[in-house]
Amino acid sequence: MLLELKNVFKWVQQGGQHVFLLKDISLQVEEGEFISVMGPSGSGKSTLLNVIGMLDDFDEGSYTFLDDPVHLLKAKHRANLYKQYIGFVFQAYHLIDELTVYENLEMPLLYKKHSGSERRAMVADMLDRFNIVGKKDLFPTQLSGGQQQLVGVARALISQPKLILADEPTGNLNSRQGEEIMELFRELNDEGVTIIQVTHSEKNAAYGRRIINLLDGRMIGEGR
Amino acid sequence: MYKNFIKIAWRNLMKNKGYSAINIGGLALGMAVTLVIGLWMEDELTYNDYFGHRDRIALMYQSQTFNGETGTGPAIPRPLEMALREGYADNFKYMAMSSWNNAQYLNYEEKSLSRTGNFMQRQAPEILDLHIIKGERDGLREMNSIMLSESTAHALFGEEEAIGRVIEVNSEHDMMVSAVYEDIPANNSFHDLQFILPWDHYVANSEWIRDAEDQWSNNSFQLFVQIADNTTMEQVTQAIKDVKKDLNEDTVEFNPQLFLFPMKDWYLRGNFENGVQVGGRIKYVWLFGIIGVFVLLLACINFMNLSTARSEKRAKEVGIRKSIGSQRNQLIYQFLSESFLVVALAYGLAIVIVLLSLDHFNELARKEVAFPWSHLRFWGASLLFILSTALLAGSYPALYLSSFRPVDVLKGTFKGGKYSGTPRKVLVVVQFAVSVAFIIGTVVVMQQINYAKNRPVGYDKEGLIQLPTMSQDFEGKFDLMRSEFIASGAAIEMATSSSPTTQIWSNRAGYDWDGKPEGFQEDFAWTYVSTEYAKTLNLKIVAGRDFSKDFASDSNAVLINQTAVKYMGITDPIGLLLKDEDEENPDEPLKIIGVVEDMIAQSPYEPVKQGMYVFDKYGNGSFYNLRLNPEQSASQNLAVIERVFKEHFPDIPFQYDFVDEQYGEKFASEERIGNLSAIFTAFAIFISCLGLFGLTSFVAEQRTKEIGVRKVLGASVFNVWNMLSGDFLKLVVISCFIAVPIAYYVMNGWLQDYPYRVVLSWWNFALAILGALLITILTVSFQAIKAANANPVKSLRTE
Structure with a gap:
């Protein structure tokens, strides 16, 4: 098992009352799964993803990631954990505008203390694999949205994570570009990478092998 | 990793040229001021470093009490010398009686020069550790010999050999040059010792000096000593303090107390008040040191405020880096290395500014401060200076920026919190409090000078000259x-x-x-x-x-x-x-x-x-x-x-002085302080305004949409200007309330040194406050009016 959430609650205080963002979420994810999280705006999809990605805390419940009790870990250990096993893909790509494609890809490796030659090899590998060798010296703003998201996925993959978390990865793309990214996800999944994506589109959700529906912070159903 | 940091920092700088210019320029100005002040302080604090035995050299001082007032000075009577030589010789390695530094005419063939020097006893060259270039160290042995400084010898003889030549002193005495010594550099007590004549000659040629041999109340001479190797200044003072009192009954009623005044104190701590040492120039050394630190602080505040104000732009990057696996301390390192880069660039610029302005500064401060290119210590200190400034300026932004949570900033709705501007406001208040205090200080110094200048002198000093006729x-x-x-x-x-x-x-x-x-x-x-x-x-x-x-x-x-x-x-x-x-x-x-x-x-x-x-x-x-x-x-x-x-x-060379100029000299030291503090104040204000300018443009940019909405709803340009400027004016008013009492306290203390002093009046302070407000309005208005005039259709479309 890759990760398990048990009875997770998350709330914020508003006017003396708890407003629940996540309500009693229990979820098991096995390695190699491809999960789509669906639900209307404000249903807690992104919050769930952030909790899984350890970017956000929760108030009650437990979370186990590869046998480590995440809710008990210190910030530094948690960072080490997700640095090693989790890659993020964002709707707005979130590439660093001041760095070139090459440097953006290299950045996660810097935080993992790979040697210079290792980094060069890994970045070259990635550029090659995504067919963006010719773009390596361009800055993000010089690329189309689809190309930027391609770089975003490449960056998420470069540190060879077990799990990719994608928050509406095609939300800013046209349908053709979106399809390309989804195809890419399917390929990755076939290679054994676990993927959890948040999406609005039924069509994209269908790429997942399991669909989780959220409403007002509560899981209201699972389908396959 | 650091390469990556520096790269990002550099590209950020290049992308926002306006901010970078304000940041680096302001910091460079601040650092230049601090650097100049630092060089000046170094020059002051190393005064008399030329003398090898400076820690063991002293001037004999005497305190005497008349009508309850104790006066202290270096003038001592001649019989004291013999008494010390006979009874207390063990305490001293060398002793040398000396005249005061006086101008004499030195004539050689056609040439006639007026130079200043002393009559001194034979061991003076040992005490002063003179660097003899030619001739003998024991050059005062013969009564008709003279020792010349290198420049004096050169002025008289050019390239010719000086030793053995005979020159005429005051058209009276033929003296033979026995030695030429290296000129004593400017920041030393004996820098105007251009020749030394033998003490015995002084005694032999003046009746009143001969008469003074047994006159205990004729305090007309100086005694320089180097204490023995096995003793301390305190011990010697303890031993000799009552020598005059014990040997001479007539002066007992004035309670003459002798003591050694160590060379290290001559220049910086030479003031005595009622017999007690009360400091001196050292006060100004520290005063300017404090000013330097404050000016640097102002520049650092600019850096902090502009960095944190622009945090929204950097927030996304922080979020991405954190979500990719960066830890907080790595981000702190990143932002600190950015501030290091900015500070290093600013320091380079500061050195250029210093090089360009050092001559003007020297003229103003009457100094000969040189840029210490070759001093390893200076570059070491520079590195330390850059590091500490980078830490001072960069630590707050680094801590602040690195604290963002990726979940908050990556949503794209990050606007800082309700209170995220508060530290910035506090810093602006600090800046303006310092600036206003500087303004008040400068106004008071200027006023005191004017007040004393306008004091009736009692005679008509215009059109009056004096010619020295001592020969x-x-x-x-x-x-x-x-x-x-x-x-x-x-x-x-x-x-x-x-x-x-x-x-x-x-x-x-x-x-x-x-x-x-x-x-x-x-x-x-x-x-x-x-x-x-x-x-x-x-x-x-x-x-x-x-x-x-x-x-x-x-x-x-x-x-x-x-x-x-x-x-x-x-x-x-x-x-x-x-x-x-x-x-x-x-x-x-x-x-x-x-x-x-x-x-x-x-x-x-x-x-x-x-x-x-x-x-x-x-x-x-x-x-x-x-x-x-x-x-x-x-x-x-x-x-x-x-x-x-x-x-x-x-x-005889024709020499004259205008009395009004001589009188003006009395204000030189205060005027120098006044001018320097005026300049430093101007820099402080400029730097503060630079920061304010940057902040306003940031606020105007941040509120573009709000301004657009307000204008659509009917706000006038004046309303918008008022809204934007008002916030900053409030801050400046607060800083005035902080600055005024502090400035009052400090300046009132400074004025106590002057028995004839101006009375601090409320309008000094009102003027300073008014000035600060006016400058603020001008600085803020430029951006505020620009923002207020922007077409709302355009600004609302930018979403």
């Missing part, structure tokens, strides 16, 4: 020269005096008069003058009469000033006799014939001292005082006077 060539020539000068039409009156108009060279006691209180220990400023003195100076006679050639008895007449009348406790001074208390060989009594208005001869910040202007029957005059002909220009008059002078004294 024997002038003996008996006064009447001739006076009539020649007047006949030439360049001068309308002339008088001699024993001290310059703007100084008092001699003080006297030892007189009795009717009605003198029992046990009164009098002390008068004592000036010998010729008959025409009051007339030449336009000194007003307020009672009695002036000297007159018509009264033969005037050879024993004296004029006293108004303060002296009060001081002596008499109501009707005219005709009063001053009787010499010397029982063995009394001078004839002096008769007071008139009272003159008080004239300022010493510090313009202090009350005028009780003074006597004694008829100069001995020909003691050291100066000709000439009242120039007001009908002609000064340069015309001077040309004529020089011609007449040269006709009579062809061998």
Whole structure:
């Protein structure tokens, strides 16, 4: 098992009352799964993803990631954990505008203390694999949205994570570009990478092998 | 990793050229100010470092108490030397009696120079550790020898060999050059020691000095010593402090206390108040040090505020980096290395600014500070300076920026919190509080100078010159020269005096008069003058009469000033006799014939001292005082006077001083402080405004949409301007409330040093506050009006 959430609650205080963002979420994810999280705006999809990605805390419940009790870990250990096993893909790509494609890809490796030659090899590998060798010296703003998201996925993959978390990865793309990214996800999944994506589109959700529906912070159903 | 950091920092700088310019430029200015002040402080603090034995060199000082007032100074009597040599020789490695530093004429063939130097005893070159270039270290052994500084020797002989040549001193004495020593550099106590003549020569050629050999109350000499290797200054002082008291009964009532004044204190801690050492210039060294730190702080605040204000732009990057696996301390390192880059760039720029302005600064501060290119210590200190500035400026932004949570900032809705601007506001208040305090300080210093300058001096100092006449060539020539000068039409009156108009060279006691209180220990400023003195100076006679050639008895007449009348406790001074208390060989009594208005001869910040202007029957005059002909220009008059002078004294260089300039010198030190603080204040304000300008443009940018909405809803340009400027004006008002009490306290303390001082009035402070507000409005308005004038359609579309 890759990760398990048990009875997770998350709330914020508003006017003396708890407003629940996540309500009693229990979820098991096995390695190699491809999960789509669906639900209307404000249903807690992104919050769930952030909790899984350890970017956000929760108030009650437990979370186990590869046998480590995440809710008990210190910030530094948690960072080490997700640095090693989790890659993020964002709707707005979130590439660093001041760095070139090459440097953006290299950045996660810097935080993992790979040697210079290792980094060069890994970045070259990635550029090659995504067919963006010719773009390596361009800055993000010089690329189309689809190309930027391609770089975003490449960056998420470069540190060879077990799990990719994608928050509406095609939300800013046209349908053709979106399809390309989804195809890419399917390929990755076939290679054994676990993927959890948040999406609005039924069509994209269908790429997942399991669909989780959220409403007002509560899981209201699972389908396959 | 650091390469990546620096790369990002560099690209950020290049992308936001405006911000970068403000950031780096402001920081560079601040650092330049701090650097200049640092160089100046270094120069001050290393004063006298030239002397190898500086830790063991001292000047003999003496404190004496008259009427409960203790005066302290380096003047000691001659018999003390023998007493010390006989009874206390163990305490000293070397001793050297010395005259004061005086100008003498040095003539060689056609050349005639006026140079300053001392008569000193034989061990002086050892004490001063003179660097002998040619000749012998023991160059004062022969009575007719002279030691010359390198530049003096060069001026006299050019490239020719100096040793063994004979020069004429004051057209009287032939002296043979025995040694040439390296010039003593500017920031040292003996920098004007351009020659040394043997002490024995000094004694042999003056009767009054010979007479002084057994006069314990004739404090007219200096004694330099180097203490023995096995003792300390304190121990020696302990041993010798009562020597004069023990050996001489006559002066016991003044309780003379001797002590060694160490060389390290001469320059920076030379002030004594009622017998107690109270510091001195060191006060200004620290004052400017504090100013330097504050100016740097202001620049650092700009950096902090602009970095945190722009945090929204960097927030996304922080979020991405964190979600990719960066830890907080890695981000802190990143932002610190960014600030290091900015500070390093600013420092480079600061060095350029310093190089460009160092000459002007030297002129202003009367310094010869050089840029220490080759000093390893300087570059070490520079690195430390850059690192500490980077830490000071960068730590707050680094901590703040690295604290963002990726979940918050990556949503794209990050706007800082409600209070995220508060630290920024606090920093702006600090900046302006410092600036306003600087403004007030400068205004007060300027006012005090003006106040003292406008004080009536008691005589007419314009169109008055003085010529030094200390050489024997002038003996008996006064009447001739006076009539020649007047006949030439360049001068309308002339008088001699024993001290310059703007100084008092001699003080006297030892007189009795009717009605003198029992046990009164009098002390008068004592000036010998010729008959025409009051007339030449336009000194007003307020009672009695002036000297007159018509009264033969005037050879024993004296004029006293108004303060002296009060001081002596008499109501009707005219005709009063001053009787010499010397029982063995009394001078004839002096008769007071008139009272003159008080004239300022010493510090313009202090009350005028009780003074006597004694008829100069001995020909003691050291100066000709000439009242120039007001009908002609000064340069015309001077040309004529020089011609007449040269006709009579062809061998003597023509030297003169304008009395009003000499008087102006008294303000030099305060004016220097005033000018420097004005300049530093200007920089402080400029730097603060630079930061404010950056902040306003940031706020205007941040509120573009709000301004657009307001304008659509009917807000006028004025409303928007008011809204944007008002926030900042409030901050400046708060800083005024902080600055005023602090500035009042500090400046009031500074003024206590001046008995004659301006009264601090509310308008000083009002002026400073008004100035600060005006500057703020101007700075803020530019951006505010630009924002207010923007077309709302455009700004609302940017979403």
